Amino acid sequence: MKAVILAAGEGARMGPFTASEPKVMIPVGNRPIVEYVVKALVENGVHDLVIVVGYRRERILSYFQDGKGFGARIKYVVQAKQLGTAHGVFEARSHLDGPFVVLNGSNMIDGRFVEDLLEHRGGPAVAITQSDRPKSYGVAAVEGSRLVSITEKPVEVIGNLINTGAYVLDPTIFPEIERLGASGVHDLPRVLSAIASTSGVAAVRTQGMWVDALYPWDLLRLNQAALASAAEVRAGTIEPNVTIRGRVSIGDGCVIRSGAYLQGPLALGPGCEIGPNAVLLPSTSLGKNVRVGALTTVVNSILMDDASIGPSSVIQDSVIGSGVTAKAGLMAASGPADIQIEGEWHAVPAVGALIGEDSELGNGVAVESGTVVNERARVASGARLRGTIPAGGTVL
Amino acid sequence: MCGIVGYAGHRRALPILLDSLKRLEYRGYDSAGVAIVGSALQVVKDKGFIADLEAKLPAIEGSTGLAHTRWATHGPPSQANAHPHVDCTGTIALAHNGIIENFVELRESLQAKGHTFRSQTDTESLVHLIEAHYRGDLVAAVRAALREVRGSYAIAAVSATEPGTIVGARNESPLVVGLGPDENFLASDVPALLKHTDRVLYMMDEEIVVLTPTSAVITDLEGRAVAREEERITWTLEDAEKGGFEHFMLKEIYEQPAAIHETLLGRVANLEVNGFFADGFTSVKLLACGTSYHAALVGKYILEEIARIPASAELASEYRYAHGPSERPLVILLTQSGETADTLGAAREAKRRGCKTLAICNVVGSTMTREADKTIYTRAGPEIGVAATKTFVTQLVALYLIALRMGLDRGTLGYEEADRLKDELRSLPRAVQAVLNRSDDIRALAEKYADAKDMFYIGRHVNYPVAMEGALKIKEISYVHAEAYAAGELKHGPLALLTPGTPVVAIAVRDHTYEKMRSNVGEVNARGSPVLAIGTDGDKELPKFVDDVVSVPRMSGVFNPVPVTVALQLFAYHVARLRACPIDKPRNLAKSVTVE
Numbered sequence: 001m002k003a004v005i006l007a008a009g010e011g012a013r014m015g016p017f018t019a020s021e022p023k024v025m026i027p028v029g030n031r032p033i034v035e036y037v038v039k040a041l042v043e044n045g046v047h048d049l050v051i052v053v054g055y056r057r058e059r060i061l062s063y064f065q066d067g068k069g070f071g072a073r074i075k076y077v078v079q080a081k082q083l084g085t086a087h088g089v090f091e092a093r094s095h096l097d098g099p100f101v102v103l104n105g106s107n108m109i110d111g112r113f114v115e116d117l118l119e120h121r122g123g124p125a126v127a128i129t130q131s132d133r134p135k136s137y138g139v140a141a142v143e144g145s146r147l148v149s150i151t152e153k154p155v156e157v158i159g160n161l162i163n164t165g166a167y168v169l170d171p172t173i174f175p176e177i178e179r180l181g182a183s184g185v186h187d188l189p190r191v192l193s194a195i196a197s198t199s200g201v202a203a204v205r206t207q208g209m210w211v212d213a214l215y216p217w218d219l220l221r222l223n224q225a226a227l228a229s230a231a232e233v234r235a236g237t238i239e240p241n242v243t244i245r246g247r248v249s250i251g252d253g254c255v256i257r258s259g260a261y262l263q264g265p266l267a268l269g270p271g272c273e274i275g276p277n278a279v280l281l282p283s284t285s286l287g288k289n290v291r292v293g294a295l296t297t298v299v300n301s302i303l304m305d306d307a308s309i310g311p312s313s314v315i316q317d318s319v320i321g322s323g324v325t326a327k328a329g330l331m332a333a334s335g336p337a338d339i340q341i342e343g344e345w346h347a348v349p350a351v352g353a354l355i356g357e358d359s360e361l362g363n364g365v366a367v368e369s370g371t372v373v374n375e376r377a378r379v380a381s382g383a384r385l386r387g388t389i390p391a392g393g394t395v396l
Numbered sequence: 397m398c399g400i401v402g403y404a405g406h407r408r409a410l411p412i413l414l415d416s417l418k419r420l421e422y423r424g425y426d427s428a429g430v431a432i433v434g435s436a437l438q439v440v441k442d443k444g445f446i447a448d449l450e451a452k453l454p455a456i457e458g459s460t461g462l463a464h465t466r467w468a469t470h471g472p473p474s475q476a477n478a479h480p481h482v483d484c485t486g487t488i489a490l491a492h493n494g495i496i497e498n499f500v501e502l503r504e505s506l507q508a509k510g511h512t513f514r515s516q517t518d519t520e521s522l523v524h525l526i527e528a529h530y531r532g533d534l535v536a537a538v539r540a541a542l543r544e545v546r547g548s549y550a551i552a553a554v555s556a557t558e559p560g561t562i563v564g565a566r567n568e569s570p571l572v573v574g575l576g577p578d579e580n581f582l583a584s585d586v587p588a589l590l591k592h593t594d595r596v597l598y599m600m601d602e603e604i605v606v607l608t609p610t611s612a613v614i615t616d617l618e619g620r621a622v623a624r625e626e627e628r629i630t631w632t633l634e635d636a637e638k639g640g641f642e643h644f645m646l647k648e649i650y651e652q653p654a655a656i657h658e659t660l661l662g663r664v665a666n667l668e669v670n671g672f673f674a675d676g677f678t679s680v681k682l683l684a685c686g687t688s689y690h691a692a693l694v695g696k697y698i699l700e701e702i703a704r705i706p707a708s709a710e711l712a713s714e715y716r717y718a719h720g721p722s723e724r725p726l727v728i729l730l731t732q733s734g735e736t737a738d739t740l741g742a743a744r745e746a747k748r749r750g751c752k753t754l755a756i757c758n759v760v761g762s763t764m765t766r767e768a769d770k771t772i773y774t775r776a777g778p779e780i781g782v783a784a785t786k787t788f789v790t791q792l793v794a795l796y797l798i799a800l801r802m803g804l805d806r807g808t809l810g811y812e813e814a815d816r817l818k819d820e821l822r823s824l825p826r827a828v829q830a831v832l833n834r835s836d837d838i839r840a841l842a843e844k845y846a847d848a849k850d851m852f853y854i855g856r857h858v859n860y861p862v863a864m865e866g867a868l869k870i871k872e873i874s875y876v877h878a879e880a881y882a883a884g885e886l887k888h889g890p891l892a893l894l895t896p897g898t899p900v901v902a903i904a905v906r907d908h909t910y911e912k913m914r915s916n917v918g919e920v921n922a923r924g925s926p927v928l929a930i931g932t933d934g935d936k937e938l939p940k941f942v943d944d945v946v947s948v949p950r951m952s953g954v955f956n957p958v959p960v961t962v963a964l965q966l967f968a969y970h971v972a973r974l975r976a977c978p979i980d981k982p983r984n985l986a987k988s989v990t991v992e
Contacts, residue, residue, distance in 0.1 A: 020829050058650045058832065061640040076640040236662075253662020271657075273665035288657050289664055289822050305657065306822040323826040325819050358826050358949070376933075376949075392934070 001118065002096060003046045006088050006165075007034055007105035008054030008079040013341055015216050016356020016391065017321060019375040021059045024105035027304060028219055029226025030249075030267045030285050032063065034105035035070070036226065041103070042071045043111040044118055050095045051105070052088040054079045084186030085165070086177045093174050102188070104165040106213065108222050110229075113166070113208025120168050125202035126150075126192055127166040129210050136214060137162035138189045140203060147201040150189040161203075163189055164210050215341055216319050216354045216372070223302050224283040227265035236272075246282070257294070275311060293328065300334075301352065310363070318352035321375065326361040337370020340388060356391065398479070398493040400571070401588050402462040402552040402562045404607045405579025409461035410453070416581070416588040417463045418446050421981065427466045427478035431489035434458025437556035439489055441478035459609075460560050462552040462582070464491035476515045483527035484512050488534070488555045490526065492519040493584060494548035494569040502544070518547075526553060535606050535615075538563045542604070542617055548737060552582050565604040570735045570763065573597040573605055573612050575626065580607045586629055587778060594629045598761050627761065643979045645781035645873065649965050650832060653825035655786040656958075658775040659793045664818055669801045670770050671754055677726040680707040681751075683715050683742045684730035687784040687868060691756075691791040692730050693861035694957050698792070701858075701954045702799035702817065704808035712742035727751045728798070732779060732787040734762025743767045756794045758787050772798070781980050783873050785965050788865065789828070789958055796821055796955070820951065824958050827949045831962040834946065835970075838963065841928060841944050842970035848899050851876055852890065852925075853964075854883040855903035856913055862957045863903055866964030873979050874972040883909075883916040896924040901967070902942065903960055906932040907953045917941050928967075930960050 011023025018026070024034035034051075041049065049072050053060050057078060067074030077092045089102055101117055103109070117127050126147055128140045134154070140161045141148040150163050167188060173195075180191050192201050211225050212218070232247050236254030246264025250256065253270050259277035267285045274280065275294035286292070287304045293311035301315050304322040309315065309330060316334035332353035339346050339354075353367040356374045362381030367373070374391035383395045399420025403409045409432050417428065428449045429441025434457045442449050446465055464479035480489040496502070499518035502525055507513065511524040522541060529540040534555045542549075548568035554561070564571055564582045574581030574589035574596055582605070583589050586596065597612060599605060603622060605614045614622045641647035663669055680699055682692035692709040699707040710718070712729070727746040731739040734757040743764060746753050755768035758776050765771040774790035800817055803809025809817075845851070851870060855863035860882045867878035881890050883902070894900070900920045904913040917927055918941065927942040932950050939945050946967070948959035972979050 020826070020833055056833070058641075058835075062647070062650045062654065065640070074640075237666075253665070255665040271661045271664060289660055291665070291819075291822070306825060308819050308822060323823045325823070358823065358830070 001046055001099060001101060002048040002050065003041050003101040003103060004089055004092050004096070005034060005037055005049060005051045005103050005105045006085055007060055008052050008057075008082050008088055009106070010055040010082075011106065013215055014213070014219075015341060015354060015372055016374045017216055017219070017319065017354075018055075019357060019391070020056065020322070022053075022055045022057070023213075025056075025059045025063065026213075026219060027287060028108065028222040028285065028302065029230050030269050030287060031226065033108055033213070033222065034060070036108045036110075037103050037105055038064070038067075038070050038072060040109050040111045040114045041101070044114045046101065046114065046118075047072050049074045050077055050092045051075075052077050052079050052092055054082050085188040086191045087181065087186040089169070089188065090174060090177045090181070093171065096171055099168060099170040102165075102167040102169060107165060108209065108211040108213075108225055109166075110209040113206050113210055116204060116206040116208055117166055117168060120202055120204050123200060123202060124170070124173065124192065124195065125168040125204050127164045127204045127206050127210075128161045129164050129206055130160050131162040132160070134158075134160045134162050137212075139163075142203040145203055145205075147192065147196045147203040149193045149196060152189060161205075164206070166206075166210075167192070168204075215339075215346060217317075217339075217348050217351045219302060219319050220283075220300060220317060223285055224265075224300075227267055227283045227285065230265065230267055235270075236268075251288075269305070287322070304357070316352045317350050318354065320353070320355050321357035321359070323358040324355050324361070325359075326365065327363040327381070329364040330361060331364075331366040333369065335369035337368075339370045339372065341372075353385075398467055398491075399465040399584045399588070400462065400491045400493055400550055400552050400582065401464075401584070402491075402554075402564060402582030402607065403579070404460045404560060404562050405576065405609045406459055407579065408457065409459050410456050412592070413461055413463040414446065414450055414453075415591065416583060417465055419587040419590075420465055420584055421446055426473035427475070428464065429466075429478045429480050429491075430456070430461060430463040431480040431482070431491070431554060432456045432458040432461035433554050433556055433559045437482070437486060437489055437554070439480055439482055439486075441480065442475050443473045443478060458559075460554060460562060462489065462491050462554055462562060464493075477517050479517075479519060481515060481517065481520045481523045483523050483530075485527070487557060488523060488527055488530065488553060490519065490523040490551060490553045492522060493550045494567070496522055496545055496549065497547035498545065499547075522549075522551070523553075530555075532557070534558050534561060535563050535604065538565060539604055539615075539617060539619060542567075542602075550584060560608055562607045563604065564599070564607065566599045567601045568737065568740065568763070571599045571605075573599065573607065573614075575612060578609050580609065580612050582607060587780075590629065595626050596629060597624045597626060599624075600766075601763075642973075643781065643969075645783055645785060645969055645979050648779055648781050648785045649962065649969065651777065652786045652789050652962060653829045653832070655774075655776040655790050656793050656825045656828065658777075659790045660797075660821060660824075661775070663797055664821060667797065667801045667804065667814075667818075669797045670772050671798060671801060677705070677752075678723060679725040680705055680728060681725040681746075682707065682709040682728045682730065683712045683739060683746070684709075685712050685736055685738050687788050687865060688730040688732060688736075688739070688791060690861045690865040690868065691788055691795065692728075693864070694792055694858055695728070695730075695795040697858040697861075698795045698799045698954050699802065702796070702809060703802035703806060705802060705806065711738075712736070713738040715742045716745045724749070724751045727753045728756060729753060729764060729768060730756045730791055731762075731764050732758045732774075732784055732791075734759045734764035736764075740764060740767060754798075756791055758790070782982055783869055783965075783968075783979075789961060792958055792961075793821070793824065820955050823951075824955065827951060827955075827959045828962050830949045831959050831966070834963075835966050838946055838966045839970040841946065842967055842974055844944070845899050845926075845928060845967075846874075846971045846974040848876060848897065850893075850898045851878040851901060852894070852898060853878060853880040853901045853903075854886060854913075854916060854920075855880070856883045856909035857907070858954050858957055859903040859905065859907075859909070859960060862960050862964070863901070865961055866901060866903075866968070869965055869968035870971060872982050874968055874975055874977055875982075876971065876975075883913055886916055886919060891919065891923065894920060894923040894925045896926070899926045899928060901964070902927055902929045904929045904931050904938055904942075905948065905956045905960060906935060906950060907956060914938075914941055930963050
């Protein structure tokens with residue numbers, strides 16, 4: 001069995017975190033989301049992968065190369081225009097000669113999820129799961145183990161079984177995709193709905209993990225899931241009087257200064273510098289070369305590569321992009337917030353700051369809960385931020 | 397500069413040799429050949445790429461053999477000058493990388509004794525010399541011959557009378573032994589071996605190895621046994637393959653953010669840099685060749701600005717001719733491969749003059765890392781594209797780290813300022829990424845400029861050597877004639893060359909040279925030359941003065957060379973691609989130059 005991983009999309013709803021990389025490459029638990037998909041496939045003996053790439057594809061190519069480092073053989077297909085998932089799979093057709101699995105590269109899954117999908121035999125199938133927010137997805141109507149239809153983002157609640165975007169297909173799908181593509185249908189759910197009534201589509205209920213990230217604050221859920229199963233490594237220099245509890249990974253070349261308190265699950269990438277008496281609490285991931293100043297507290301957050309947070313700061317339920325620098329006294333505390341993304345408002349029960357890559361914050365900046373700071377913003381000392389700060393913007 | 401591989405084992409040698417040889421093609425590719433000992437010694441060689449040779453090869457049987465890919469130094473590329481070379485009777489075959497300095501004397505004395513020469517190469521004199529010493533023992537004959545030879549060499553030799561045996565030797569040219577089960581290998585570089593084994597023995601200068609399928613015995617030129625520890629290679633062949641990218645060069649350009657991370661890893665927090673900066677040096681001398689020399693020139697500004705220590709950069713090939721001053725500077729040697737002959741020569745000269753030496757090098761276990769007192773590795777991973785990209789920017793990163801450490805040790809850099817510079821260092825991977833994200837814009841501009849026959853690159857201060865590096869990139873891969881000038885020198889001559897058909901690439905980032913650069917751009921505009929400027933994000937003034945702008949993220953002064961270089965790399969790459977040039981293997985160039 002081969003697998004197609006869809007990884008061409010930009011992920012515009014991820015706000016500043018897809019400025020430089022596609023959604024599937026956003027790190028959770030210090031690994032790109034799509035690496036968990038690759039790992040789940042390889043665990044189940046699926047080694048031949050076709051990754052459909054598009055937006056910022058070089059990031060994916062550079063990371064996975066030919067796949068040997070991940071136990072896989074990877075071929076790449078470029079989807080120049082991201083018309084839809086069916087179109088993406090169609091672009092990969094020259095690499096597919098038998099049944100194949102289709103997975104979305106931006107959903108975090110585990111080996112069990114793939115195992116359930118692989119148990120299905122004969123004909124096309126779609127993997128479905130229960131969701132507590134079905135209105136954001138395609139809701140599946142099923143009879144027994146047969147799919148009846150998929151309704152995209154229904155206005156009213158019509159069920160809580162949703163399409164996970166994972167499928168088992170074979171090359172007989174390609175003429176269907178081509179036929180429907182001619183009439184402007186380019187997404188797989190509609191192609192499958194169309195053939196459900198004629199040739200029949202199975203609905204596979206999976207017991208495995210499936211976590212989706214639609215919005216930046218969802219990354220914290222993915223991060224928690226990733227850290228719950230992360231392997232523990234300990235390297236670097238740990239000075240005397242450091243307290244480490246729970247599952248804490250510390251990468252090569254890290255320096256943890258005296259008095260720091262680290263409560264797992266935590267993952268620290270290589271080269272991090274944790275200042276004296278800093279406090280890191282669950283579930284937090286720090287990428288490569290991240291600096292956390294003295295007396296700073298970080299709770300349930302993601303700090304991506306090269307971020308540098310000054311002393312005496314508080315960071316809760318926040319996502320801090322690569323290379324963000326904040327001088328002393330950054331206040332990014334958690335609370336309920338209404339956040340506007342791509343023109344839509346979302347009520348988020350607990351969220352801190354969402355700060356895009358390479359933004360620079362001066363001393364004593366206070367960020368109200370749910371503030372989105374887009375990439376490369378400049379914020380002067382003493383500023384108080386709320387709402388959305390535009391990319392490259394300056395706040396005095 | 398050439399590549400050698402050898403095989404002694406139980407399998408058919410031919411496919412193994414050809415496959416391994418292709419992984420050394422970056423070392424030279426103007427001619428290639430194989431010699432295999434089966435029922436007799438069979439040699440096939442020709443001018444051209446390895447693939448051309450492969451197409452016309454008969455199926456040669458035999459499980460001992462050697463192969464060679466050549467980059468001409470003595471004698472133009474031709475079938476006669478291709479390696480391997482054979483002796484008068486066609487019994488002994490030899491492949492050689494390096495230069496035999498006394499080949500003219502050897503040749504004359506051998507011709508006087510009746511030996512017949514077929515090529516113009518220095519190598520052929522060595523195979524006849526081995527023949528002259530041959531008394532039924534190949535290793536004894538090689539040893540005796542090498543004692544009469546002056547120069548650099550890595551060699552592999554086989555004889556029809558000793559099937560199952562290869563003799564190898566090295567002096568100042570790289571050679572590694574690969575160890576497998578019931579088979580052993582010889583190669584100029586590790587990538588040629590990785591498909592078959594990760595166990596290697598590194599050979600040292602003036603050593604000889606005898607390989608059979610079951611043994612690898614190293615001796616010195618006197619025949620005394622030498623003990624050598626086996627080493628394991630931890631990187632894999634996939635590190636050396638293209639993985640979805642169109643060219644190695646593009647792959648390597650895109651690997652730069654990760655390569656910078658690797659170089660910084662574990663070194664930023666405490667500035668743990670392998671060096672001896674507390675030894676009270678009063679100056680620094682940086683020595684290198686080619687692209688590494690441009691890094692050395694940038695390094696001069698980095699060291700002077702951050703560590704406030706007088707620094708100078710010099711070409712490694714020129715250093716030996718200048719008399720050293722009485723003071724003893726710290727000598728920093730930059731070489732990607734660690735095998736660059738000119739830079740190795742400079743390292744030996746620096747030691748002779750009593751200087752401490754510090755190498756910045758990318759290849760673990762290379763000759764330079766053994767010659768220099770200390771080494772800082774750039775950890776960029778293998779670089780296959782002939783045009784250096786990621787190794788250049790990681791050399792700069794190593795220089796920033798050295799400058800920071802030196803500044804702190806000398807007390808010329810305060811801790812607060814050091815922290816600010818460390819944050820700037822941490823931001824480099826994303827500054828590079830931001831430039832990579834503009835690849836499409838740069839490609840669009842390349843279309844506009846790709847037809848130019850000549851280009852000029854100008855910059856000031858730290859960006860002057862960056863202009864040189866940009867011009868070198870476009871020369872070597874795009875075959876566009878390009879010159880770099882310090883912008884202030886334009887009016888002292890080069891302005892006369894400017895016409896509307898000669899684009900000028902001007903580095904005009906926002907630093908203390910910005911105002912002056914803008915007036916230089918004005919001088920250029922007055923001659924009607926189109927100007928492509930590399931500017932800083934958010935600069936609204938610059939577009940009014942120039943035709944096109946590629947902007948890079950704002951950095952403080954000495955850090956600008958990193959993103960600017962990446963923009964110039966992409967520009968050269970896209971121009972070369974539009975001109976359909978063989979980007980990874982430009983004509984007449986080889987990756988590392990191991991001859992002087």
